[in-house]
Amino acid sequence: MPTLQDVARIAGVSRSTVSRVINDHPSVDPRTRRRVQRAIKQCGYRPHAIARSLATKRTRIIGMIIPEAVSRLFTDPYFALMLRGATDACNRSGYQLILSLFTASVDSKTMHDRIVHNGYVDGVLTANTCLDDGLVPRLLDTGIPFVTIGRHPDARVSYVDVDNIGGARMATEFLIHLGHKRIGTITGPLNMTPAQDRLTGFLKAMGDNGLPVPDALIVEGDFTEAGGRAAMARLLEERPTAVFVASDSLAIGAVKAIQGAGLRVPEDISVIGFDDLPSAASLEPALTTVHQPIEGLAQLAVEVLIDRLKRRVQNGIAVQRVVLPTELMVRRSCTRPS
Amino acid sequence: MPTLQDVARIAGVSRSTVSRVINDHPSVDPRTRRRVQRAIKQCGYRPHAIARSLATKRTRIIGMIIPEAVSRLFTDPYFALMLRGATDACNRSGYQLILSLFTASVDSKTMHDRIVHNGYVDGVLTANTCLDDGLVPRLLDTGIPFVTIGRHPDARVSYVDVDNIGGARMATEFLIHLGHKRIGTITGPLNMTPAQDRLTGFLKAMGDNGLPVPDALIVEGDFTEAGGRAAMARLLEERPTAVFVASDSLAIGAVKAIQGAGLRVPEDISVIGFDDLPSAASLEPALTTVHQPIEGLAQLAVEVLIDRLKRRVQNGIAVQRVVLPTELMVRRSCTRPS
């Protein structure tokens, strides 16, 4: 592999000049610039990223950390879409993405150290961390630039999120407008902010419309289909006419539980989900749900992070937060109460 | 951040000695070793990966390349499981994984160059590349160590794969033993080796048992649910009593098409899939399918790659190939012909 030195020899200039050409430094004579560029082409020179990183202290690599709790949701397309969005945004801006999933073989602290302290990453993206896994505090402590996908209560963290509260409220109000009064909800794990927020939105809609929500109509699930099935089984005893389910995976399980009990969706019970997974439209019945732009959210997260990385050279390190709107996808799984 | 120099000062030795301690070099006095280790603890020294890489020319980073064609299958849990396996194996061996998905924003050649030529990755893992996307030839050309997940016909490539031919044959023979004679198949995209191999296994089983396979009983799909639905719609006209479907996603679509036509699975048509996705067991009816160890396959791929990276220092660069067995998961979607 040719180096700066080689190019310099061929072009008959010094390394410094070649370096300037490569980095688009303004003060270099147009003629020598062309000479150097020819030399670069000729010997097939490509800058060595590692050497460059050693000198600049920047790698153009960002680390994506996904804790164990979420990687359990692995069978959920959510994860794949997020990754697609993140890598796509990275591609666009010439960054690379190092992926690290917490798995059983290595604990959270070790992973964090390996990612953060080895100097390979300029910044970190982290998705849907639980409130209690200690990752965010550690990141704050380290001082490495990071952005979370999904809000975090700490005032110092920058995040991107979708309007979970608004989306949940919108979904619930849709049920209310259809005429439902006895509405239940299946929540996600309440140690995750999206689950909390969707419950909040649900309760707000119900409260605003003067509808009571007895405790028995709120069942906590775990964002999986099996969890949805189990939660719905319990909810069935309370005979709601409609259910707001905090994720599509949960909703799929809930629908199966309803059908398994010999009831029909939506004739006996209306079901509305959250996420708008690719499969939601082709379920039987097609699932009414709240669309969230997962891929776009991840893209945005990367952009915000890169923006922070650039600003850091200056001193404008104010917290950045962006919340994206959701959208109601009306399909067949909801109808008026009979 | 403290450097070798700092540690050396504190311990009262030279940088070289500290370096030796860190790299477990044998020839260093136990007493000085302890002194150095104390110094390291004291100032919280951590080796700087980039500087180290510049000197050793190794990064302990492997790049995972997934071409566009596969990233379309994104909604398939296959992808997530593969990633989980790969990252897990990386964690275990102290490697990092740089993920790069080919997306619309950047073409294949550019991506390849960015990954391979910048010196950030020691080796490359690539999943299910199409035969015609040119990635493998480029990798061979570059000379970078790589392993593909899924076999590749070129004699120079190392790969790990599951026994697609054997699995398909096993599935087909299961149908034959049940008494089926008129058996159709829905294949994957035939520019991908797994799709080819599964078709081969199917044909072999049929041939070995003296069963004819008219062309009309072979329909090419694209590994998606929608594709399965469309393919099955065509296949229905031929009235097979059983169908071997080359993937579970396809099979899910096929089942829906059958049910949509007012027929029952398995009473009217038996369906057998391939993959054993997590959802296969909870479908209605539960899907009989061929289990393939996706996560384990990815782990293995990482291990083989790392093995090659280590051997490369020596000269044993023989091609390595491993094929993992599959397993038949008998569930409800197959029965004897009526």
Add this chain to the structure above:
DNA sequence: TTGTACGCGTTATCAT
């Protein structure tokens, strides 16, 4: 066993 000195490929500072 330990230290010296050089190299890894760039960037950046300072003269010229």
Add this chain to the structure above:
DNA sequence: ATGATAACGCGTACAA
């Protein structure tokens, strides 16, 4: 505008 020269942090022959 260009060219020495010193970092960047570490590994490693080689010498001691």
